[in-house]
Amino acid sequence: MFELRRKLHEKGVLGVNERNSRLIMELNPRKFYPRVDNKVITKSLAIEAGMPVPDLYGVISHQSEVRHLPEIVAGQDSFVIKPARGSGGNGIMVIADRGLRKKDTYRTVSGVLLNEAEIEHHVSNVVGGQYSLNGTPDSALIEYCVRFDPLFAQVSFQGVPDIRVIVYRGYPVMSMVRLPTRSSSGKANLHQGAVGAGIDLSLGRTLDGVLGNDSVDEHPDTGMPIRGLQIPHWDYILESSSKCYEVTGLGYVGVDIVIDRDLGPMILEMNARPGLNIQIANNCGLGNRLRRIDEILNPADTPAERAAIARREFPAV
Amino acid sequence: MTRNYVYGLAVVLAAISLLTFVYKWQILGLPITSDQTTPTWTVEASIRFQGGPGSIKANLQIPGLTPSYQVLREIPLSKGYGSRVNYTGTGRNMEWTIRRADGVQSLYYRAVVYEDKTHDSSDTIPPFPPAPVFDEPVKTAVEVLVKEVREHSADAASFTSELLRRMHDNGADSNVDLLLSQSTSTADTLQIVTNILAAARIPARMVHGIYLQDQQSDAVPQPWLEIHDGDKWRYFNPTNGAEGLPDQFLVWWRGIEPVLTVNGGSNVEINFAVQRNYLDTLAVAEERAAQRQSKLVEFSLFSLPIQTQAVYSVLLMMPIGALVMVLMRNVVGIETFGTFMPVLIALSFRETALLWGVILFSLLVALGLSIRFLLERLRLLLVPRLSAVLIVVVLLMLIISILSHKLGLETGLSVALFPMVIISMTIERMSVMWEEAGAGDAIKAGLGSMFIAVIAYLAMGMRWLEHLIFTFPELLLLVLAIVVLLGRYTGYRLMELRRFKVLSS
Known part of the structure; x- marks a missing residue:
């Protein structure tokens, strides 16, 4: 056991306790949390900074507004309902389509047909705070449903694959792509069963994936190889992620990016407590990379320079 | 930097805690283990009988003089009966009366006692008993026996010992055989022994007591022998003549009268139940503190009202639960679910005891969860x-309470207000x-919470620890x-x- 502990430490594997005390508590001032915990604020900050985000169709903050939902989504065949202060992807409902004949029915991304009452119930749960971080009343965001890049079509089962970039003091240090599976019911969260695949920061090319704690080299539902996919707009993704440091003021932040077929990379959300499974996906500990950044850190670096440094410093081993 | 502050704070807290602890323990002599305080026992006599057509008068012998034990409080329980305590020559009795009562009647008398070795029940010095009148051939047998035993003994105590020994030396003495020919029980034998002692001018009487052992639902009173040697009362084991009262023996009543008489009732049953009671340890401590009038104890938790003490005895263990949680x-x-949910679950186990708590809790959560899914559809x-x-x-x-009561399982009833909210x-x-992360994660977190709750319950339920923290609350600084x-x-x-x-x- 102590042997294992020593080995992990040597590899620079970061544990939850260390992440919480050394990174989150020291680098992420509490007052900035709303910037990432409340998606409404995140969105407006990102727009200010000139970063692309999915279009916001409307916000529902009170139970009485829930019945306006059909008006908000009128004219949209697909949309996403999200709690403004949700965590871990909970409470997100992705509507991909409407019923063919009955226009007041909606089809979720997993193919379930819901009527208006069922959707409104979900929205009112969101507003009631069922998915919010501390159970307090929340708002529901209704926004553009990303049409993901065909690149990922072969390696994801429904849902929207996204790219997670960990940004440490403004420098991207690790990244992975999260691929929804049947068992994650279209969600891109690793602990809900999505496949995570590390990304070579230098090349923007995927590595092997992990499912749960096991290594996988093909997508469990489609059977397609995961390794070697070239992420488009990689430079732009790294640079946008770096910018999130200035936007949020958080020294340790996880940036979730989706690539839209037509609109390119978009910032979906940010996370002040990004998970540690990314280390498994990259088969690499975070600790050594963080230490390297501490050595070469230069506050004068621009986001573009920081992205370049990340490409230079962190090729896959 | 912060690290050094943390270490410094921890060292300071630990030092304050340990120094105060050692001072109170070594210099002031507070006990660090709970066996240095006395356990308390609840003894309950429950009486059942069939009410008759006329008025009813029930008479129960209750503890009066109890060597080595102090009565903390006594509670008579009845429905519609008038009750009062009478003092008689040999002790006390509780009298219940009612004009009319039909059907099965239940009466309860409950006494809470605690051990106090220093408590001696000096009774009045009895007069010399009148010499009993025996018929022949018993008269001769008694005379011969008394004469022989007297020759082999030096005083009242050794006389009694020798007599009891002979009475149990089966077949060795034809006089003994004759005297015991009618005897069928220890009580009968003791009755005869008392008479023989009276013939030897030694005041003696029968004592009935109950062994105090953890949780007895059907304790049987045991007879014992008590004699007065002219100076004080002494006790003898009726079966082997050894002197002294056994450990954990609560003297309930004295004399040859039955423990219970019911006038106007039939099918009379009496049952004694014994239970060790921990909460009342605090009451004992308070009483002791009052007796000592010590300044130190005056400013400790023991000076608080008993109710408050009881709350604190639970409250002070919560940091231990929190420590378990942190670990x-x-x-x-x-x-787990939530940060302190497991500790709260553990607290609710205190109301039910562990096994029942786990069963009830899982059952309720499982049932509640299925109903919650039904509600989800609405x-x-x-x-x-x-x-x-x-x-x-x-x-x-x-429903569970009523069902378990009907099945005769009393534990279900003790599920109280507090666990409800937690459940x-x-x-x-x-x-x-369950909905968001799947059944697997939900069950895993459920089992995790349950596991920690059990560990926390066991940690918080450690008697020695509870005593230690209650007596030395400064130890919580060490936990901190x-x-x-x-x-x-x-x-x-x-x-x-x-x-x-x-x-x-």
């Missing part, structure tokens, strides 16, 4: 749905997790120091070693 979550890395808003779950939990609890909260959190140190623990959690194992190669 389990930050060092071991077990998933598409209720969050708060009304939570309330609905709460109401259902209350009803489920009611409904657990159900709600578990169902949300440990928690502060653990707050800076940045090593891996045990579960992470497994999780990240693939990265080690």
Whole structure:
């Protein structure tokens, strides 16, 4: 056991306790949390900074507004309902389509047909705070449903694959792509069963994936190889992620990016407590990379320079 | 920098805690183990009989003079009966009276006693008993026996010992055989012994007592012999003549009268139940503190009203539960619902005892969860749905209580107010997790919470620890120091070693 502990430490594997005390508590001032915990604020900050985000169709903050939902989504065949202060992807409902004949029915991304009452119930749960971080009343965001890049079509089962970039003091240090599976019911969260695949920061090319704690080299539902996919707009993704440091003021932040077929990379959300499974996906500990950044850190670096440094410093081993 | 402050704070807290502790323990002499205080016992006599057509008068002998034990309080329980305590020559009795009562009647008398070795029940010095009149051939047998025993003894005590020994030396003495020919029980024999002692001008009487052992539902009073040697009362084992009262023996009544007489009732049954009671240890401590009038104790928890003390005895253990929680979550890395939910669950186990608690809790959560899923179909808003779950939990609890009572399982009844809220909260959190993260995660977190709750319950239920913390609350500063140190623990959690194992190669 102590042997294992020593080995992990040597590899620079970061544990939850260390992440919480050394990174989150020291680098992420509490007052900035709303910037990432409340998606409404995140969105407006990102727009200010000139970063692309999915279009916001409307916000529902009170139970009485829930019945306006059909008006908000009128004219949209697909949309996403999200709690403004949700965590871990909970409470997100992705509507991909409407019923063919009955226009007041909606089809979720997993193919379930819901009527208006069922959707409104979900929205009112969101507003009631069922998915919010501390159970307090929340708002529901209704926004553009990303049409993901065909690149990922072969390696994801429904849902929207996204790219997670960990940004440490403004420098991207690790990244992975999260691929929804049947068992994650279209969600891109690793602990809900999505496949995570590390990304070579230098090349923007995927590595092997992990499912749960096991290594996988093909997508469990489609059977397609995961390794070697070239992420488009990689430079732009790294640079946008770096910018999130200035936007949020958080020294340790996880940036979730989706690539839209037509609109390119978009910032979906940010996370002040990004998970540690990314280390498994990259088969690499975070600790050594963080230490390297501490050595070469230069506050004068621009986001573009920081992205370049990340490409230079962190090729896959 | 922060690290040094943390270590400094931890050291200071630990030092204050340990110094105060050692001072109170060594210099002031407070006991560090709970066996230095006395355990208390609840002895309950429950009487059942069939009420008759006329008035009823029930007479129960109750403890009066109890060597080595003090009566803390006594509670008679009855429905519609008038009750009073009479003082008689040999002790006290409780009298219940009612003009009319039909059907099965139940009367209870409950005494809470605690051990106090210094408590001696000096009774009045009895007069010399009148010489009993025997018929022949018993008269001669008694005379011969008394003469022989007197020759082999020096005083009243040795006389009694010798007599009892002879009475049990079967077949060795034809006089003894004759005297015991009618005797069928120890009580009968003791009755005869008392008469023989009276013939030898030694005041003697029968004593009936109850052995105080953990949890007896059907204790049988045992007879013992008591004689007065002209100076004080002495006790003898009726079966072998050894002197002294046994340990943990509560003298209930004296004399040859039956423990219970019921006039106007039939099918009379009496049953004694004994239970060790921990909560009342505090009451004893308070009483002792009052007796000592010590300044130190005056400013300790023992000076608080008993009710408050009882609350604190639970409250002071919560930091221990919190410590368990910190260890389990930050060092071991077990998933739970909420931060302190397991500690609260553990607290609710206190009301039911562990096994029953776990069974009831799982049962209620499982039932509640299935009903919660039914409610989900109704598409209720969050708060009304939570309330609905709460109401259902209350009803489920009611049903379980009634069922368990009908089945004769009393434990179900003790489920109190507090666990209800915790159960409904657990159900709600578990169902949300169930939907969002899947059944696997929800059950895992449920089992994790249950596991920590059991550990926390066991830790919080350790008697010696409870006593230690209650007597030395400053030890909580030590717990605080440990928690502060653990707050800076940045090593891996045990579960992470497994999780990240693939990265080690």
